Amino acid sequence: MTEYATADVLVLGSGIAGCAAALAAAREGQRVLVATKAERPADASTDWAQGGIATTRDSPESLKRDILTAGDGEADPDAVDALVEDAAAAVEDVLVDTLDVSFDGDGDGFDYAQEAAHSEPRILHVDAATGRHLLRPFLRHLDDHDHVRMLEDTAALDLITDEGRVTGALLDRDPETGERAATGAPVFAGSTVLATGGIGDLYRRSTNPGGSTGDGLAMAALAGADVEDAEYVQFHPTAYDDEDPFLVSEAVRGEGAVLRNADGERFMPDYHEDAELAPRDVVARAVAAERDATGEVRLDVSPLDFAGEFPGLAETCEDRGVDWEAGIPVAPCEHFLCGGVAVDTEGRTSLDALYAVGECARTGVHGANRLASTSLLEGLVWGLRAGEAAAGDGWTPDPGDPPELRDRDPDLPAGFADEKFRRLRRVMDEHVGLHRSGDDLRRAQGVLRRLKGEVDSYVRTRTSRDLYELRNAAVVGLLVSRAAAENPESAGCHHRTDDAAPEGTPDAGH
Template sequence: MSEAKGMVIMMKKSDVLVIGSGVAAFRLAKKIRENMNVIIITKSTLKDGNSNLAQGGIAAAIGRIDHPKKHYVDTLQAGRYHNNREVVREITEEAPRLIRSLLDEGCPFDRDEQGELVLGMEGAHSEKRIVHGGGDATGMTVMEHFVSNLPKNLIVYENMFAYELMIDLTGGKCVGVKAKDANGKVVHFFAEHVVIATGGCGRLYSHTSNAKTVTGDGIALAYRAGAEMTDMEFIQFHPTLLYVGGQTRGLVSEAVRGEGGVLVDDTGQSIMDGVHPLADLAPRHIAAQTIYGYLREGNPVYLDVSRVENFSKRFPTVAALCERNGIDWNDRIPVAPGSHFLMGGIMTDPIGRTNIDGLYAIGEAAATGFHGANRLASNSLLEGLFMGQKLAEWINAQPLEKADFLYEEQESDLPPDSLPEKADIQRSMMNHVGIARTETGLKKHIRWLESFQINHWMEANLDHLKAEEIERVFMGIAAWLVADSALKRTESRGGHFRLDYPCENNHVWTGKQIIQRKKRMERDEQIKTSVAT
């Protein structure tokens, strides 16, 4: 018997269970019909996630000379044509309506003196189409809007760490999740529809823009349960994080370059001239790789914001970040790339359904094909809003059902002292699975992870572990998935850059996805056969 069997203190039931509390989660919860009850469980607090940190804005073709077709083309070009074109078409066409619906709800986006929406420009966009709020605090603006207008059929549980999806042994349906509260007590949440909206895995790296909570939990949860992963090699490194004392301290929005910021070396010379036709507004992977090349040679890179009018008013979040870290933004802002966004993740259809019945994924945790190999700036909040609404509409159309199920817990004999330390995972990921990768480095990282029995942790019961230990398990699994997929893709494309394969190989790799799925344990298959008999 596992220790946790005597620790289950409560059971909660709902029609819809959402794991995560970002924009995608709240859009879904808001759109679920009133006669269905919704539970959101979140690892920390409601606003402690990437959505709240999002600075730039939401991309939507609402300008007078803009059109969704232009947004569509820009998304494909940034994604290096690895995108699902139908998904891109649908989301870019829906974007203006999503913005209008938020405006109708009272979401306070920035407007000019005439009351018109102010549209920003960001890298790889062909038009000004970035809707923003609070200057450079769009994510916070949208999250405040959602949190201040919670639907009556929603209950939120904070500081609740989800650690194991429960799969019905008779039919293979996901029926809920096990979680631990702040005191380490186990809670079973059951639901007809279980939605993963936990974000990506930016905290796998020592240099990142991501919130401390974003450690790949949803990815590992789904993979351990048998869900398919895809495109895990495509990690976007944001070109400009504030870089002080050898550490990244926070995000410097790409919109700064859209308003005239210039990347320069220590002599003040532009580093992007001649690198790409868009210069400082080149796609993120181009800018990040260029900056990385300078830093690797020991040459610092700065963001010169002298041409940005009213910098502290337009970018109050960035200005405050600089001031907190002793940087005078009136001079030059020292920057370095850091992990920012996962284009891959849990493989879903355009509605958000995974290959496991009853399990869904939306937001950054999901891989819909929208972003391709490299996310276009400000398309992330857009996708979260779209997928949250799309999945809610599909769930609303389903009949309410209460099915019986059989769930049996596994035992575990693995001690927690066999886990790698969090900082060691982050350091190894940055060194070997970061901006520039090689076969030698990727294999070294994979061997290192496997020396900690990471393959066993993909199967083991986790009830006996503390939340911090489970987080390390999840980080190890997510790190292995990224490295394994990066090793298999023998080309460079978008956010995936191989020094030993520095070019795109369109003949072999165009449109080809790497899909990862854990084989179910033989013991589980025997249990299913026995139950069926």
């Protein structure tokens, strides 16, 4: 194994946020190394994104109002301003001019879709599989870029720090040889950008790809970075009701699909004046309440030409044996972390030379509840901003003695990490899910502290990806449960049952 590797900018993650950061830094002439756990392309969350990417069209103020309203009073207006000010230019520069993404049209221009909590149609999309049509050409473009090097199937194990400055990361694969590194392969960089995605693996049912263990958030927190709004975990209201769910895009309701309970009753008008197009947190809690009361909720797609307008979703239903003509069984499902590593409008964290973008970052845009189809836009805008800022740091790392992890004890029994993960998910589902209470959160923290202690004792003497992922998941579980316990007031997707109207009653959801 080589002693260490270097880069001007190290990007951890390969979704739209990581790709945008890499592109921006490379445009400044920086040597960029992108290390990602994903094996392209379907392991990155961006590839799973369905609905589309929100735009400002002719009214940035309208988009700002909708984001602030959906965020339930917790979004940062300055961050939202930064998003809407850059939105049109970022989409045109990267997605249209550079990547030549073929967004759906209506004959006269783009076919803008309507989604929940948006006051007008403004969503650029490709069928209901927008993410893959953005990410795959983005990855190909970076493959051909002289200043970018991609490492797939490579996990970051820990950040390297020196007196409050992040100087790189330890990877589980040697960047030069491609071999597994038993004690970690150090990469020293002038700047490091976290773009590691979400936390779906902390819950039994999630719309995230496997491996979404909150790595960037955990590593940053362990290194001392500030974390904010971790309690705001968004649950999507319409995921297929199964142990192996798939997302049924918000856009389907935007085109006229309605939610019905097991009695065939359309119930959303009783919960919110915008009915199926209410904010996600409202719809998710209403769906949960109706499932509890009647046994089932189905998404009735008969008001639209489902197969014609959403052929990809219709094909998925058919492949999974779902008779969509009879309505698609749906239930809330973990979807998106609105908080994360606290950053400014350039993606800077509280640690020198460390940036965070995408779902692992808390930009302040989403507040307590993310507006539909803003995640791709936020990742693009903050990725570009952070990549340019990271390129301007102008610092050459002095590696010194490369750190080494310990790998001296025998491998753990097969299934060890899986069993611990099942325990973690059970705790998160039961106590830190769609509804929380003080008692539940205290129980969760007790279990999670014990679990993290157990895992730490193994991590000290063993180096393996699954152990570090388990450690990261336990750290993030504690961050989420602690933030939820410290916030006694319900807001958006943080719903305290000890601060709420009785469940199942109209208008109790918001």
